[in-house]
Amino acid sequence: MTDETLSNLLTETRTFEPPAELAAHANVKADAYAAAAADHEGFWAEQAQRLTWAEPFTQILDDSSAPFYRWFADGTLNVAYNCVDRHVAAGTGDQVAIHFVGEPGDRRDITYAQLKDEVSRAANALTDLGVTAGDRVAIYLPMIPEAVVSMLACARIGATHTVVFGGFSAEALASRIEDCNAKLVITADGGYRRGSASALKPAVDAALEKVPGVAQHVLVVRRTGQEVAWHDGVDVWWHDAVDGASADHTPEAFTAEHPLFVMYSSGTTGKPKGILHTSGGYLTGTAYTHHAVFDLKPESDVYWCTADVGWITGHSYIVYGPLANGVTQVLYEGTPDSPHKGRWWEIIQDYKVTLFYTAPTAIRTFMKWGRSVPDGYDMSSLRLLGSVGEPINPEAYVWYRSVVGGDRCPVVDTWWQTETGMMMISPLPGVTAGKPGSAMTPLPGVDADVVSEDGVPVPNGSGGYLVLTKPWPAMLRTLLGDDDRFVETYWSKYADQGWYFAGDGAKKDDDGAIWLLGRVDDVMNVSGHRLSTTEIESALVSHPRVAEAAVVGASDETTGQAVVAYVILREGIDGVDGDALVQELRNHVATEIGAIAKPRSIMIVPELPKTRSGKIMRRLLKDVAENRTVGDTTTLADRSIMAALSAQAPRPV
Numbered sequence: 061m062t063d064e065t066l067s068n069l070l071t072e073t074r075t076f077e078p079p080a081e082l083a084a085h086a087n088v089k090a091d092a093y094a095a096a097a098a099d100h101e102g103f104w105a106e107q108a109q110r111l112t113w114a115e116p117f118t119q120i121l122d123d124s125s126a127p128f129y130r131w132f133a134d135g136t137l138n139v140a141y142n143c144v145d146r147h148v149a150a151g152t153g154d155q156v157a158i159h160f161v162g163e164p165g166d167r168r169d170i171t172y173a174q175l176k177d178e179v180s181r182a183a184n185a186l187t188d189l190g191v192t193a194g195d196r197v198a199i200y201l202p203m204i205p206e207a208v209v210s211m212l213a214c215a216r217i218g219a220t221h222t223v224v225f226g227g228f229s230a231e232a233l234a235s236r237i238e239d240c241n242a243k244l245v246i247t248a249d250g251g252y253r254r255g256s257a258s259a260l261k262p263a264v265d266a267a268l269e270k271v272p273g274v275a276q277h278v279l280v281v282r283r284t285g286q287e288v289a290w291h292d293g294v295d296v297w298w299h300d301a302v303d304g305a306s307a308d309h310t311p312e313a314f315t316a317e318h319p320l321f322v323m324y325s326s327g328t329t330g331k332p333k334g335i336l337h338t339s340g341g342y343l344t345g346t347a348y349t350h351h352a353v354f355d356l357k358p359e360s361d362v363y364w365c366t367a368d369v370g371w372i373t374g375h376s377y378i379v380y381g382p383l384a385n386g387v388t389q390v391l392y393e394g395t396p397d398s399p400h401k402g403r404w405w406e407i408i409q410d411y412k413v414t415l416f417y418t419a420p421t422a423i424r425t426f427m428k429w430g431r432s433v434p435d436g437y438d439m440s441s442l443r444l445l446g447s448v449g450e451p452i453n454p455e456a457y458v459w460y461r462s463v464v465g466g467d468r469c470p471v472v473d474t475w476w477q478t479e480t481g482m483m484m485i486s487p488l489p490g491v492t493a494g495k496p497g498s499a500m501t502p503l504p505g506v507d508a509d510v511v512s513e514d515g516v517p518v519p520n521g522s523g524g525y526l527v528l529t530k531p532w533p534a535m536l537r538t539l540l541g542d543d544d545r546f547v548e549t550y551w552s553k554y555a556d557q558g559w560y561f562a563g564d565g566a567k568k569d570d571d572g573a574i575w576l577l578g579r580v581d582d583v584m585n586v587s588g589h590r591l592s593t594t595e596i597e598s599a600l601v602s603h604p605r606v607a608e609a610a611v612v613g614a615s616d617e618t619t620g621q622a623v624v625a626y627v628i629l630r631e632g633i634d635g636v637d638g639d640a641l642v643q644e645l646r647n648h649v650a651t652e653i654g655a656i657a658k659p660r661s662i663m664i665v666p667e668l669p670k671t672r673s674g675k676i677m678r679r680l681l682k683d684v685a686e687n688r689t690v691g692d693t694t695t696l697a698d699r700s701i702m703a704a705l706s707a708q709a710p711r712p713v
């Protein structure tokens with residue numbers, strides 16, 4: 061973030077008080093902060109009572125081998141039972157759990173009773189395919205109900221799932237299947253995206269060829285009906301295996317620390333990190349925050365989170381938190397502009413959505429399309445709006461509040477991470493006044509601070525690094541197979557204090573409210589998705605023409621940041637068709653990682669700016685990418701390089 065944006069942010073003075081009606085009936089009132097501060101562990105033990113435990117826990121937090129914390133460790137539960145069966149047992153089996161809206165217009169309502177049957181059938185089918193507790197299952201599906209069912213079926217039998225976003229390439233899928241040693245892959249023939257059927261199964265076939273001998277079976281949902289290559293003995297149709305299976309399945313209880321899922325996320329090195337979450341603490345944290353931050357009234361609210369289940373937001377706030385709370389929610393398969401730009405607003409109107417959760421990048425896109433689109437729909441059902449994934453700029457916040465929320469709905473800007481599992485810094489809608497651009501204060505039971513390089517909390521009005529100063533139940537437990545990297549990445553910077561280092565810059569305003577300022581490491585945030593500069597650099601360098609590559613995140617009006625790459629060619633530029641090569645390199649990144657990682661622009665350069673010790677100075681490349689006067693170049697080994705680079709305008713593609 062530039063200094064200019066930073067000062068813009070800090071001169072933002074608008075505040076919006078909680079609506080009186082919401083405040084009067086809010087699920088969580090101001091006293092929760094004091095209660096949690098007085099007894100941190102007691103507070104979370106109380107929240108854990110939202111769940112149904114098979115065997116109650118006797119110990120709350122085990123910090124004996126910190127930072128490998130354990131929560132509720134001697135308690136046992138079944139996560140799927142908590143998300144589905146117990147609602148049926150409580151008599152709300154006829155309530156709709158999922159209003160599914162397919163992109164082509166097909167719709168399906170699934171009640172909790174039906175969801176219980178479907179999850180049970182899938183659990184039996186998985187067992188028949190040889191999956192047992194402790195095994196790993198990779199899920200590579202579009203946003204269809206089977207994605208939710210698959211996750212819950214894994215949870216039900218104690219298998220650990222890893223959901224790989226459908227936009228990722230075969231290469232990325234293969235590395236995840238291999239890294240977590242997935243025994244089964246669940247996929248579909250394809251899904252609908254932007255008005256056409258796009259294939260998924262071929263990527264699974266290609267992935268399995270790259271890592272032979274890992275997955276034993278591929279379970280395939282028929283979604284689009286497109287032709288698929290078939291491998292007898294390996295491939296199994298979902299409708300054959302699941303539809304015919306018994307709907308009777310007794311959920312087994314697992315310990316609270318039983319691994320629930322692994323979510324891969326970009327880190328600062330080329331290799332994605334397998335972030336491991338477990339059961340009891342994770343479900344407690346997501347259920348509580350979903351109840352508190354959305355002020356959820358399960359009997360009357362209709363909730364919609366537009367994230368994909370392939371990301372943590374989909375895990376925590378489509379599947380686990382909301383279903384544990386017995387929500388009725390919308391699940392939408394497609395894109396916001398298919399078949400028309402009012403699709404989302406139409407869905408809100410049709411289902412009378414009351415609670416809506418989306419990302420700033422989507423809001424900025426809608427701003428570009430103009431308010432006349434949402435103005436054409438009746439969205440008076442909405443009562444609360446949420447934002448997640450990246451800092452929301454004040455203008456987008458105000459537009460969201462006014463155009464979508466009719467100036468009556470509070471906006472909750474929720475800061476959290478794949479690693480935190482649950483929302484950490486956010487307003488409570490009935491308590492906290494909202495300031496456009498600020499995530500405000502840590503939630504009850506969460507302890508965060510903004511500190512200097514050497515670990516001193518900064519005074520109000522100053523900036524520093526965001527840290528989490530106490531363990532929380534939904535925290536990641538480790539990085540799969542790499543405890544050292546877990547300790548090194550999150551716990552080494554402030555090891556003396558025992559604080560979790562989030563990797564985000566932040567500022568406290570004069571009232572102590574927290575403003576997030578973006579990543580402080582080499583991780584970019586493109587449309588709310590985390591991408592690692594190093595990962596894209598290594599994808600570029602894997603192309604035979606590329607000798608060296610440097611990637612930076614440049615600010616972008618719509619996507620927050622955009623990928624800008626600089627490459628040095630192996631045999632120089634002579635005789636090269638630059639435009640064709642740039643196109644080829646962009647496609648190469650899409651093949652290696654996925655379309656979301658495609659650079660917005662690639663500059664072919666003769667040299668990269670480096671320090672004398674050989675470190676690429678990305679800060680300077682960012683200046684060029686953002687058309688700024690290049691900053692301090694005194695540490696450069698060769699200062700003439702920057703003049704040459706600046707003279708070369710980014711190649712538009």
Ligand code: 6R9
Nearest residue numbers: 448449450451473474475476477478576579
């Ligand atoms: C949930 C999710 C985490 C990173 C995080 C931060 C950024 C997320 C934010 C936000 C400012 C918010 N981030 N929410 N920044 N305000 N409300 O997005 O997880 O994909 O792991 O990304 O996203 O930089 O460190 P994940």
